[in-house]
Amino acid sequence: xxxxxxxxAKAEREGLKVNVAILGAGRIAHSMAKTLLAMSNDxxxxxxxxxxxxxxxxxxxxxxxxKQYGFPVSYGSYDELMNDPNVDLVYIATPHSxxxxxxxxxxxxxxNVLVEKSFTANTAQAEDLLRVANExxxxxxxxxxxxxxPSRKLIDDVIASGQIGEVKAASANLxxxxxxxxxxxxxxxxxxxxxxVGVYPLNFLDMALTDTSDRTIDRIETSMLxxxxxxxxQSSTTMFYDDGVMAMASSSMLATSDRTGVVWxxxxxxxxxxVNNPESLDIYDTEHQLKGRIxxxxxxxxxxxxxxxxxxxxxxGRIECPEMPHADTLKIxxxxxxxxxxxxxxxxxx
Numbered sequence: 001x002x003x004x005x006x007x008x009a010k011a012e013r014e015g016l017k018v019n020v021a022i023l024g025a026g027r028i029a030h031s032m033a034k035t036l037l038a039m040s041n042d043x044x045x046x047x048x049x050x051x052x053x054x055x056x057x058x059x060x061x062x063x064x065x066x067k068q069y070g071f072p073v074s075y076g077s078y079d080e081l082m083n084d085p086n087v088d089l090v091y092i093a094t095p096h097s098x099x100x101x102x103x104x105x106x107x108x109x110x111x112n113v114l115v116e117k118s119f120t121a122n123t124a125q126a127e128d129l130l131r132v133a134n135e136x137x138x139x140x141x142x143x144x145x146x147x148x149x150p151s152r153k154l155i156d157d158v159i160a161s162g163q164i165g166e167v168k169a170a171s172a173n174l175x176x177x178x179x180x181x182x183x184x185x186x187x188x189x190x191x192x193x194x195x196x197v198g199v200y201p202l203n204f205l206d207m208a209l210t211d212t213s214d215r216t217i218d219r220i221e222t223s224m225l226x227x228x229x230x231x232x233x234q235s236s237t238t239m240f241y242d243d244g245v246m247a248m249a250s251s252s253m254l255a256t257s258d259r260t261g262v263v264w265x266x267x268x269x270x271x272x273x274x275v276n277n278p279e280s281l282d283i284y285d286t287e288h289q290l291k292g293r294i295x296x297x298x299x300x301x302x303x304x305x306x307x308x309x310x311x312x313x314x315x316x317g318r319i320e321c322p323e324m325p326h327a328d329t330l331k332i333x334x335x336x337x338x339x340x341x342x343x344x345x346x347x348x349x350x
């Protein structure tokens with residue numbers, strides 16, 4: 001058990017913070033390190049978390065990473081991280097195919113986990129990881145940052161207010177030219193656009209269309225263009241819900257898209273600039289005239305919200321975060337499995 005799990009009173013009494021360690025030292029790990037450093041110097045978070053350690057398979061790389069960001073501890077193996085009793089929360093920043101194994105290892109070692117999206121490579125792995133979370137009673141949550149951001153409630157509030165009328169459809173897209181990254185092309189690492197890029201449009205649509213209703217997907221039409229290594233390069237999906245609402249998602253790792261998410265209503269539409277990290281929300285009427293603009297609150301990096309939520313879950317002894325409960329993680333994993341099945345895409349380890 002973590003030294004702080006469910007011990008908020010002890011933490012406050014003894015001035016203890018949630019020690020966060022990063023497992024992996026790649027690009028996304030650097031983004032998280034910058035976030036933790038900024039949080040440790042911000043009045044809103046400095047008494048909640050502490051940047052503590054980083055682990056990599058190469059000890060020198062880990063040491064250089066720790067020195068760069070001022071982390072007091074580094075490890076040349078993941079096992080060393082798992083065996084350190086001072087680690088409270090582990091951010092898993094490795095390829096999708098490793099998340100389940102590493103997450104389970106951390107949980108069994110008494111460490112709470114914040115697992116970078118995609119949560120795992122498939123639903124079976126997700127169920128295995130969440131089963132161990134339930135058995136250990138430790139926090140286990142998916143790091144899909146728009147789920148935790150203030151913009152999520154702002155979008156919900158616009159839809160609930162009736163400003164765009166009754167919602168009938170929505171669309172979302174995300175594309176980056178990232179084929180220069182070997183990880184993205186490797187089927188053994190669950191590469192491809194879907195788990196890395198396409199997961200964002202799917203989450204945007206799920207939040208916008210199902211958070212406040214019981215609608216479920218009735219039918220899916222989807223197609224995919226494969227890359228030469230066999231992973232999905234870009235895809236288009238239309239989902240038809242049981243109440244007649246329609247949603248369209250597209251993703252690409254070949255090209256840069258406009259990243260917009262739009263919710264279409266009978267009285268207008270809501271446009272979100274950048275479904276990956278919302279920058280503004282614009283409300284239009286039926287004549288396409290701008291009715292209002294909602295600015296997104298200033299943020300450190302955008303990752304701070306998921307870290308704070310996970311840290312608070314640790315202190316409260318909760319196994320999940322309200323912004324991304326296990327049921328929602330499983331829903332998205334099952335949807336992505338369904339899409340891959342329609343495409344005939346399997347990873348070598350499945």
